Amino acid sequence: MMSRRNFLGGTAVAAALAAAGLTLRSKGASADDAASPAFEITRSDAEWRAQLTPAQYRVLRGHGTERPGTSPLNGEKRRGTYNCAGCDLPLFSSETKYESGTGWPSFYAPLENAIGTSEDRSFFTVRTEVHCRRCGGHQGHVFEDGPKPTGLRYCINGVALNFVAATA
Numbered sequence: 001m002m003s004r005r006n007f008l009g010g011t012a013v014a015a016a017l018a019a020a021g022l023t024l025r026s027k028g029a030s031a032d033d034a035a036s037p038a039f040e041i042t043r044s045d046a047e048w049r050a051q052l053t054p055a056q057y058r059v060l061r062g063h064g065t066e067r068p069g070t071s072p073l074n075g076e077k078r079r080g081t082y083n084c085a086g087c088d089l090p091l092f093s094s095e096t097k098y099e100s101g102t103g104w105p106s107f108y109a110p111l112e113n114a115i116g117t118s119e120d121r122s123f124f125t126v127r128t129e130v131h132c133r134r135c136g137g138h139q140g141h142v143f144e145d146g147p148k149p150t151g152l153r154y155c156i157n158g159v160a161l162n163f164v165a166a167t168a
Contacts, residue, residue, distance in 0.1 A: 041087045041135040052086065059157045060086045060137035063120075063129075068103025071158025079166040081111070085159065086137035091115060092154070092161075100146070100153055105161065107154040108146045115154075117142065130154060 058064040082092040100106035120129040146153030
């Protein structure tokens with residue numbers, strides 16, 4: 001029989017393990033890590049910290065996630081491109097952006113040769129992580145519950161992107 005004390009104790013242990021896993025994931029998955037693939041643009045940790053805001057650094061280099069609903073890019077409706085905040089590589093077009101209801105900017109397809117993916121085993125599950133193919137900056141994750149024509153949902157941290165409006 002499950003008592004309240006056993007339930008709460010088990011929940012606390014699970015939370016502690018999740019926090020430990022997140023810490024290990026953040027430290028072990030950096031693009032600066034020697035085991036990481038080589039990217040066209042590489043910088044030292046100090047250089048990334050100097051270039052990025054603390055929130056950008058936490059997401060792009062530390063594999064963090066911004067709080068849902070906090071990005072001004074959620075409401076961005078103009079034509080243009082969404083570029084990596086780390087290296088300015090165009091990653092997504094406004095033509096593939098849609099409202100997913102998740103609280104993060106969502107796209108059903110990236111631009112050609114813009115992103116890379118890797119397996120993310122944090123949070124006791126397996127997800128597909130999306131990163132900038134040029135600098136390795138963590139962008140978010142891709143899920144198979146998006147709209148046609150791809151059926152994919154690229155759930156991207158707005159802080160990892162810079163919007164560039166189309167000029168014409």
